[in-house]
Amino acid sequence: MKNMFAKKFGFGLMRLPLNNPDDMADIDIKTLQNMVDSFMKQGFSYFDTAYVYTGSEEAIRETLTKRYPRDSFALASKLPIFAVSAESDQEKIFNDQLQRAGVDYFDVYLLHNVTIETYQSAQKFHTFEFLKQLKEQGKIKTLGISYHDNAELLDEVLTAHPEIEIILLQINYLDWDNDTIQSGKCYDVARKHQLPIIIMEPLKGGTLANVPKDAEKLFKQYNPDASPASWAIRYAAGLDGVVMVLSGMSTMDQMLDNTAYMQNFTPLNEEEHKIIAQAAEIISANIAIPCTACMYCVGTCPENIPIPKYFDLYNNKMQTIEMAYYPQQQYYDNYTKTHGKASDCVECGACEEHCPQHLKIIDLLKDVAKEFEVALPSELAE
Template sequence: MMDNPFAKKLGFGLMRLPLNNPDDMTDIDRKTLQNMVDVFMERGFSYFDTAYVYGGSEEAIRETLVRRYPRDSFTLTSKLPIFAISTEEEQENVFQEQLQRAGVDYFDIYLLHNVNVENYQTAQKLHTFSFLQQLKSEGKIKTLGISYHDNAELLEEVLSAHPEIEIILLQINYLDWDNPDIQSGKCYEVARKHQIPVIVMEPLKGGTLAGVPKEAEKLFRQYNPDASPASWAIRYAAGLDGVVMVLSGMSTMDQMLDNTAYMQNFVPLNDEEHRIIKEAAAIITANIAVPCTTCGYCLDTCPENIPIPKYFSLYNNKMQTIDLFYYPQQQYYENYTKTYGKASDCIECGACEEHCPQHLKIVDLLKDVAKAFEIPAPHEQTE
């Protein structure tokens, strides 16, 4: 690992990459990604975060980073998808595949991916922590950790039982801090109690905090006309005690240039900025119908091939539309139904909800989506 992999607190999250085809998460625009990697490295940033289930990202970072830069010039993190593994032997097979995909001999940081009550039970059954410790003793991983999506009580249990955990990836943003389901603040406090360094994921809540309602953006711009809404969210997370890195899933060069500009010489939020953040959070919360982060974990489990995140995004946009007689989201929804299942095709199996890090009641929410898009629009109704 580099002498100080956390010298700059902005990490390049590789879950949402530039795409040639926005409907195919594996069709990565490698030319644009390479240019983004170069800007990131040239500006002194060096932390990259990928995972086995981020379609094509391990291979893409091999071509755009690993084969083009000295191994000791960057920090590479990946994750073991315990939720997709059923045998101890499979753990070793997946890990070896990841090394091959990424083109490396070791990972600087390796995380047990998406630890929650179900996945933790699987990890105990498969002796996963012992497996990870063995990888570390062999030098194949330098730092062992977990990414976490559950309540603070379980996190206390996990960290108490496994002192070998050296770092933790938590979902933290100013919208989820007091959320009773996600428990960002409470989980953060547990990590601090155990003195475990924190890496932050979803600081923008899947882009929600980058495209805030106009009223909230006005608050930000009045204080600092040049600061993007995204900068407020990332600086909020980066300023927390014990946070060593904040990941941003950058998918455009503009996002890369903006984020690296204000994080080049990071300055934490002051008291007035914290006050503005709280006011903006109240506005944003009142405008979000479905707090989906578009992570896509629900997609592989849906037997009806329903593009759940896409439908939730359309639904959120429609709910913020003032004109009741025209909303383009309707046409987009109908376009999707020609390829994918409709919201009303949901058979209520609940598989999606088991894999949702946001603990959304997806089955019920899809009923709302169906009501919004599958009944005649007001201008189409007849007497």
């Protein structure tokens, strides 16, 4: 196809429109099809999915790959090394992905969620050799990794594997100086190795699209028509070496907002960068748990605890002025009817192993339990 990076904005397929917001598999295909059509009609053509994005590969087959010429779009997917238990699993998973997505090759294929643990697994299962074979066979056009660990390890990985052609990094203005996620430091390593960069989580799971009122006021004073999301995505897209910024979109309104300002992209100017820095300070002071709701932890929990849902309720309650009754409490109680409570955590650590944000989930669930698992005052319980 023509240059797949001609426009810097890609459709991330982790967070799709749903018929039932509590069922990630119940994708609203009709709405997604309308969004895909709008996206393509406006000249955008890059789509990013993954094996572990529930129903995503099948949904993109129905809405995109069955309906458009193969050379009119670029499709990226990822190999979940964390789901591989034997070397032979890799080929099976890859072939399943081709079938599920309805294609015979991927334009970009990434080793998913590289960390110290998954990198060791990749070495054990000769994963990079397997991926090089796929590229030689024409089943992968561009080979890369998505990364969620420290900058020192990233330098080690890229030095050891010059076959890596592209990298997907979590970068946003809130995580740039974060000592755990190390967005800025990892970006510097990628630039050192002269790799083109794709950015994920530019909105940090929606956090930077729904900013505190004081931060939004800063944005609106400068440009009343620009959404908070536009500031975050333009920040990411303006970095040197960045060829694509991905955003998960679950509504047509989100799609139209994003494509409007990315149609003819302009980087932030010096004054806008100063405003972003002020907004980051305000937002950081208002976030209790920096969860991006990627859902990687959910499938590993033996107690069926909807961890991101509980963290979201906790954050919302912490940002709410003191009230006699918190609506978040009712939502929490509703979830516990069909899911595990925060206090049901058995501290197995499986969630923490899969968390790209390196959150101390076990301890945080204790905070959630303290906040929500208390008896209502008698006057409210009556």
